Amino acid sequence: MTNDELQISNKLPLSYTTVLVTRAAEQSNKFVSLLEQFGATALSMSCLCIxxxxxxxxxxxxxxxxxxxxxxxxxxxxxxxxxxxxxxxxxxxxxxxxxxxxxxxxxxxxxxxxxxxxxxxxxxxxxxxxxxxxxxxxxxxxxxxxxxxxxxxxxxxxxxxxxxxxxxxxxxxxxxxxxNCMTEIQPIIITAFLENQIDVVTFASPKTVGCFYQLIKSISSKSLLNNICIASIGPITSIACRNIIGRVDVEANPYTLDGLINAIANWKKSPNDQPKSSV
Structure with missing residues (x-):
């Protein structure tokens, strides 16, 4: 990467932000690509298989x-x-x-x-x-x-x-x-969680929230998510986040992938809106 490219990358809204995508593998590519265009490091953790x-x-x-x-x-x-x-x-x-x-x-x-x-x-x-x-x-x-x-x-x-x-x-x-819920987490994702490398976890459906939580319990309790932003694509998914994880920090508006990315970018700009401990 040239110096000019590095400077441009550093100015993108989600630079230095690692975002975990929990969508099914066949659905995650577009979202990962969009996140990367905004400067994020996107990790894919498929929680569902269609x-x-x-x-x-x-x-x-x-x-x-x-x-x-x-x-x-x-x-x-x-x-x-x-x-x-x-x-x-x-x-x-x-x-x-x-x-x-x-x-x-x-x-x-x-x-x-x-x-x-x-x-x-x-x-x-x-x-x-x-x-x-x-x-x-x-x-x-x-x-x-x-x-x-x-x-x-x-x-x-x-x-x-x-x-x-x-x-x-x-x-x-x-x-x-x-x-159906996946039954295993990729080793690279386990390492990212244990080494506190993840800033945001995104959810695009209520079932994904439940499947994610079952997987994450195999690593640790939900306290592992205390300092991670929980981002939801819409109100129905947000209800699942609150019921299962204990909170939601970001909700897309409009309820689209683009809206979710913009909501995460706005969250990043607002230090007062940082994640709080789960309840």
Whole structure:
């Protein structure tokens, strides 16, 4: 690195900051790259592995009966990938979705649809499922509206199902993929924790928080996190942080990876907002 490059690197918002990314391996690359562009040293600790559902029965049945649905809801890029992969595996193509409107939670999920030549018909103003319920099109007259929701097995957004059902919609939630906790931590991550090299731990889902905590207990108690910033991508994940770890120091706004990075950068600039001991 030249002197000029070194000077530029030292001026980046997250210079001299080591950030731990806890997302599944297949999802972490983009976030790691973004963090590095802001000057951070990014370490990846995969706490989840994403895989197909334990059974395709419900998903396959829904795909064969797609003509019965008015809306299709995606709340994650995983939901998009696993649903469309199964669609093509069953011998159908994207045109089978031509008469179905698509609603998504989050700009990232909306952008991911474009890779398949699809476009979201509805994106709520805030990137959480509550916002989708509150602002769903024609909300006052959803009686008889049939909605398909390919979700995470044993961990979908139940508030979304309950909320739209109360509004009169007929929503069918089917498992499209599952996420399992990893059982081991890479030695390099264990060393980084024990030598106090980590400044920030980031979380992008509630389940990741639980899986992370189970892994970290194999090293030490949660007191190991006392001087580390706990950063959450949004309010639902923040609730999990408070319940499991005891606190959350940073919450993204908007609830995106870019918003999370900006929130961490703002935290770094504010010495009064440094992490406090867990309770």
């Amino acid at each position: 895989c197909p559902p334990s059974s395709y029965f419900q998903l396959d049945k829904a795909i064969f009966n797609l003509h019965q649905f008015d809306w299709l809801i995606f709340t994650s890029t995983n939901g998009v990938d696993y649903f469309l992969e199964r669609l093509t595996t069953l011998g159908f193509n994207i045109s089978k979705l031509a008469n179905i409107q698509i609603a998504v939670v989050g700009e990232k999920t909306a952008q991911h649809l474009t890779k398949y030549g699809l476009k979201a018909d509805f994106l709520p103003p805030e990137f959480v499922s509550d916002s989708l319920i509150e602002s769903f099109p024609n909300r006052e007259n959803l009686k008889g509206t049939k909605i398909l929701y390919p979700q995470l097995e044993a961990g979908g957004r139940e508030n979304l199902v309950e909320g739209l059902t109360k509004e009169g919609a007929e929503i069918e939630a089917v498992p499209a993929y599952q996420s």
